[in-house]
Amino acid sequence: MDSKHVEALLEKYWNGDTSLEEEAQLRAFFAQGDVPASLQSAASLFRYFQQEQQKKLAPSFDARVTKSIRQRQGGKIIRMVNLVNVARIAAGVLVIVAAGYLIRQEVSKMYPEDTYSDPKVAFEETKKALMMISKSFGKAQQEAGKIKMFNEAEEKIQSPKADNTEQKASI
Amino acid sequence: MDFHMFETRVLPVKNKLFRFATRLLGSQEEAKDVVQEALIKVWKGREQLNDVQNLEAWCMRIVKNLSLDRLRSSQRRPADGLDSHADIRQESLTPHETTELQESMKQIEQLMNALPDKQRQVMHLRDIEGYSYQEICEILEIDMSQVKVSLFRARQAVRDQLIKMNAYGL
Numbered sequence: 001m002d003s004k005h006v007e008a009l010l011e012k013y014w015n016g017d018t019s020l021e022e023e024a025q026l027r028a029f030f031a032q033g034d035v036p037a038s039l040q041s042a043a044s045l046f047r048y049f050q051q052e053q054q055k056k057l058a059p060s061f062d063a064r065v066t067k068s069i070r071q072r073q074g075g076k077i078i079r080m081v082n083l084v085n086v087a088r089i090a091a092g093v094l095v096i097v098a099a100g101y102l103i104r105q106e107v108s109k110m111y112p113e114d115t116y117s118d119p120k121v122a123f124e125e126t127k128k129a130l131m132m133i134s135k136s137f138g139k140a141q142q143e144a145g146k147i148k149m150f151n152e153a154e155e156k157i158q159s160p161k162a163d164n165t166e167q168k169a170s171i
Numbered sequence: 172m173d174f175h176m177f178e179t180r181v182l183p184v185k186n187k188l189f190r191f192a193t194r195l196l197g198s199q200e201e202a203k204d205v206v207q208e209a210l211i212k213v214w215k216g217r218e219q220l221n222d223v224q225n226l227e228a229w230c231m232r233i234v235k236n237l238s239l240d241r242l243r244s245s246q247r248r249p250a251d252g253l254d255s256h257a258d259i260r261q262e263s264l265t266p267h268e269t270t271e272l273q274e275s276m277k278q279i280e281q282l283m284n285a286l287p288d289k290q291r292q293v294m295h296l297r298d299i300e301g302y303s304y305q306e307i308c309e310i311l312e313i314d315m316s317q318v319k320v321s322l323f324r325a326r327q328a329v330r331d332q333l334i335k336m337n338a339y340g341l
Contacts, residue, residue, distance in 0.1 A: 013326065014326050014327065014330050015323065015326075016319060016322045016323035016326055020301060020303060023297075023298070023301070024301070040337075041333040041334070041336065041337050042333070044272075044275045044276070044279060044333075045279055045329065045333060047272075047276070048276050048279040048280065048283075049298050049299050051276060052190060052299045053190075053299055053300075055186070055189070055190050055193070056186045056189070057185055057186055057189045057203065057206070061185065061203070061206075061207075062182060062185075064207065065182070065185075065207055065210050065211070066178075068207070068211060069174075069177075069210075069211060069214050072211065072214070072215070
């Protein structure tokens, strides 16, 4: 490629009119080293581009990436382990809640609940209950009165007997 | 996409991704992290990849977005030529010539990194990676006219700077 052609291409290049192929031609021209003095500054620019293209990641990079991707695939297992832990905690909470509920029920059984909400009805019922108790009590007293009569009669029978034995002794 | 496809179609693009991320971030270490992050992202989203026409441009776009996110979160501009340059050792050159060459490479790097963001990105994708205008549109998510204008301005700016450097005998 003669330098005139290169100069024309370079002019196109500076104006942003070159195609990818023409830019490749320029790169190839400047890479071969034998560059006229007038084109030295452009040559250093193209040399810079070439040098930049050589920058690469270290070979160990691939291993680093594939390792982290594999770890990500294993992530499902880690998530399963987390689920098991969550289930354990949930079971613990459930046991505590159930125990609490049962204890509450036991405690509430010890205190009888109110059966009436209306005070008037409650009063009537209480009165009825007290009447029943007093009736039974009166009945019981009557019965107890009979026992008293028995006792008195027994005493009377016992006392003449005692007199008789005393009389016999004196005879 | 299975793992074999990932190894044969996505992993080989890694160096292009790395160079682009380095250009955006100005740090090779950070670029390495971003490329790894991008590749993992591609793998995670492999189910949707059937709709992607140009896988390489897709990967480049992910790298661009991740790099810009990083820059945004740390609120900084890419560091200008922070990293060391590739070792230029040519048998035919004397140590003096090698130093001179390294010096001029360094200057061009600084010159390119001093370009506005879009111009720098377009010039990198075209002149270093050899992408077509259409691919650059896809990667940078801008329209064709923006790509052409940015490339024109970038090359003009570089040309002006090179003329100035020559005028001062560099």
